[in-house]
Amino acid sequence: MTEAQIYDTLSNIFKDVFARNDIVLRAETSAKDVDGWDSLKQIEILVAVQERCKVKLRTKEIDSLKTVGDLAGLIAQKLAAA
């Protein structure tokens, strides 16, 4: 998956998780930028990423995520290693 494809997948996930079409994901986007992004939604996003990208994220890796860019980078790294 290219970076663009990863963002595309993430944006579909966000669309489904928040049931909204107007979320634009940028590298610096974080929870405070998206209305309703609480801990429950956070888990939905992470589980959806693992299901749809077929990657497994470790607890430590999840805890270090701060932005969408971090998440996209982690996915890219996982996919490259697979």
Added chain:
Amino acid sequence: MKLTELYWLPEVSDWSQRLEIGADSVLATWEKAVSLANSRLDFIRTNALDTRIQKLVGPGVIKELTTKPIRLAILGSCTTTHLHSAIRVAGCRRGIWIDTYEVGYGQYLQELLDSNSGLHKFKPNAVLFAFDAHHLAQGLEIATDKQQSDSIFEEVCSKITQCWSLARDAFSCPIIQQSVLNTLPPVLGNNEHRLAGSKHAFISRLNVALRSAADENGVDVLALDAVAARDGLNAWHDKPLWHRSKQEINPAAAPMYGDLVARLLAAKQGLSYKCLVLDLDNTLWGGVIGDDGLEGIELGQGSPLGESFAALQAYAKELSQRGVILAVCSKNDEANAVEPFEKHPEMVLRREDISCFRANWNDKAENIRAIAFEIGIGLDAMVFLDDNPFERALIRRELPMVAVPEVPDEPALFIDCLADAGYFESLALTGEDWQRKEKYRDNQAREKFRGTVTDMKSYLAGLEMKLIWRRFDKVGLARIVQLINKTNQFNLTTRRYSEEDVLGMIAANDVVGLQCRLVDRFGDNGIIAIIIGRLQGSDLSLDTWLMSCRVLGRQVEQTTLKLIVDQARSVGATRLIGEFIPTKKNGMVANHYQSLGFSVLETQANGRSKYSLDLNAYAAPTTFVELIEDAADDRSTNLRHSVQHI
């Protein structure tokens, strides 16, 4: 193929557009939602659909629906918030509006007890208890001994049943108890059950006890443990997630969890599917009957594919025996389509198993409509099984209310697909096995008959009993071995023999093995007696004599002895030797040989005794049981049928 992916539902191609439902009336919106809910949605799409429905319809109910709206309270011990939307969408899949309520985290007992709680205000008409393994096994420690462990077990069981009665008293509504997902690791290993303090073993034991307790208390079980075993625990439970959010059930598995809940709620309303409509070519057998002919189709023993089809037929037959109606819908000339049912030796399904048979060249939607009309059930109670994607798509388009499983491209997996989809979820044994029903009916008739005759003699005479016997043979092997190994009460020696042993007896010429079936005017009692005699010089020594207790007091023992004497004489014996070996369970036959006129040969201190009967002095008594030798190989089946029709 994973259950958690709801693999029997078709994929949705234009998801984003189709989610934009709702310009129309509430009912039209709902119908679009139902159709979308009947496609393969992962958990976030499920959530998105639910959000959409709630926004357009809720709160409240849709008055136009003919199904009963459900107010489901979930009483869990850990996080269940992520399951609500999946439950509501699964309800929508079956046309049921579901409102859900969740008790505060860990507050299930408090809310049950407090009549001012949110739970009581919600006024549920269905309650689901969902306890996690950690919560239930918390009192246990590795050093807990057997006695403590047992008392903790009793305590947990009674707490659960107490919850049920509290809920029942407060809401008088159906109660569902989720079986426990055993997420706790074993400490010993394979023989975990030997460790009294094992939490893992505790939960395994609890899952067994829950079932019987549920049955006693009229509670329905949501068999999460059994269903999770299909995909494996890891598909349902994610340890890192458990520690992060206390979600015992992985959100990815939520759609399947919701479906399990909705199946039970639908079954409770009588909304389970009732009829399985079967295609024929490449669904019930391999190949095309019109082209390949009776000899050319693949079915039954000898080919892996043939066996797969036979297995599917056997499953369909089991479904029909417990009350699911079977129908056939096939593009074929009717004569060709019927032929295998009547003539193919490997067909498990017979023409009489099919309630409605439609084989013609009309389109299948038209035929399925006609089948529904003829049987007199709604189209929304029908499941259509067809290997052909074209026909499946056609029915989905023309008759969206018919369930059409997206079967895998492998006939061996059709059975799993039908079972996994849970179409025919049934809560009670109302559609009881017809054989059991028939036996039951026979017994009732016998009892009724006993009531109408005044004395035992005319009762026995009127029963028209026939003891149909044959030597041991391979046809009866399985039943013979089964009886030898499970009969405890009417069993003189309780000697157990394996299949190989019995095969040895069939081959030996100094062994007389007899199997006897009892048939009377009310039906067939099946094989009820097994005798093994060993010829030793001029003695026939009765190694085994066992009978079914059901037929006692009907002169069957005396008649069986007549048969044994005949057989003994035919192999040249002049004396019968009987033997009694006492066990804890066979006290009822301690005087068996004496009451039949044998004399005591020897009695040992341990109660073992031997008896003899001089054949020259034996005079056969008159009984009301006719002895018949069953010579032909398939006679017993024919006889069974003819008797049932009397």
